[in-house]
Amino acid sequence: MPEISTPDQLAARTARTARALAAATGAGRDLGLEVTDPKVLHDVFSVVVHLAPSPVVVRVPTVLPPSFQADLAAQHRRQRDELAVVGWLADRGFPVIPPSPLVPREPVQRDGFSMTFWQFVEIRQDVEPDYAHNAAATAELHAALRDYPGELPFLSSFDRTVTESLDFLESRPDLVEAADLERARREWAFLEPVVGSREGFAKAFPDVVVQTVHGDSPPANLVTTVHGDLHADFELVTSGPVERDLVMIGPDGEAAYDEAAAAQGLPTLNREVLALVSAAGFIQVVACLALVPQLPLLAEGLKPALEAWRSTTPVA
Incomplete structure (x- = not known):
């Protein structure tokens, strides 16, 4: 499995980052923001740009599945949902990194990218994440x-x-072992009818409440800022069982969540549902190997989750 970027891959990534930076800068200026010293703060799945000196950060997704790369309308719909949910939370005083109040609360498309605008907050780099605490905050x-x-x-x-x-x-045996792909396909054929539709899930779990959830491990996306802990990165916000947000958090995190949920008057985690969405989450990990050609460092990053999946009992 490739782990080191080739010169061509490095050049392509550098060019993509430069195009995303230029698109974010141009979009910000078109919206009336003062942008004289734009800075890339983060560059993995998205290029995150601070439009300095304006207190605005732009997130420009750049590493996407092929069908999403070419479908700006699909990106717009997902980003519109994210801005609506996070804006709704922010308007009620809930601790989130809010959409920027200096621009309309809508995704912006420019130069083949779809992007969102957020309030700049200073993130503390000297704090180690406490995932049990973060699970309780979830x-x-x-x-x-x-x-x-x-x-x-x-x-x-x-x-x-x-x-x-x-x-x-x-078609890419260099990215995934044949046995892993065969197992992933077999398990996904079993799981997809349940997690792939509201109707399928309701048939399997008629008594489980479905609500709005973060969709992408909020315990890993609670950031410590100079203003306190703020929830962030709702890019995959969705409706579903709350267990979706606690995948791979571990027994300590699950216990911390259950204690906090009981204090909030919420149901504790349904272990059967948690096992189901965790199994589906592992298939997502395998699927993410398809992004390695765009982001070679992902190969190394996925190894621990792949090893954990291989140690589990197959669900089908």
């Missing part, structure tokens, strides 16, 4: 999101891109 997030009035797709991260990515990997 219960507070779920309590707040129970009242979100908008309509969201069901478990949108378990969408067509999983199948498309597994199909892509068929």
Whole structure:
């Protein structure tokens, strides 16, 4: 499995980052922001740009499944949902990194990118994450999101891109071991009818409440800022069981969540549902190998999760 970027890959990534930076800068100026010293703060799945001196950060997704790369309308829909949910939380005083109040609360498309604008906050780099604490904070997030009035797709991260990515990997034995891909396909065929639609999930778990959830491990996306802990990165916000947000958090995190949920008057985790969405989360990890050609460092980053998956009992 490739782990080191080739010169061509490095050149392509550098060019992509430069194009995203230019697009974010141009979009910010078009919206009337003062931008004289734009800085790239982060560059992994998205290029994150501070439009200095304006207190605005732009997030420009750049590493995406092929069907999303070419579908700006799909990116817009997902980003619109994110801005709506986070804006709703911010308007109610819930601790999130809010959309920028200096521009309209809408995604912006420019030069082949779709991007969102956020308030700049100073993140502390001297604090190690406490995932048990963060899992408890997730219960507070779920309590707040129970009242979100908008309509969201069901478990949108378990969408067509999983199948498309597994199909892509068929032709790339350099990215995935044959046994892993065979197992992933077999398990996904079993899981997709349940996690792939609201109706399928309700049939399997008729008594489990579905609500708005973060969709992408909020215990790993609670950032410590000079203003305190703030929830961030709702890019995969969706409707679904709360267990979706506690995948791979471990027994200590699960216990911390249950204690905090009980204090909030919420149900504790349903272990059967947690096992199901955790299994689907592992298939997502395998599917993410399809992104390695765009982001070679991902190969190394996925290794621990792949090893953990291989140690589990197959679900099908």
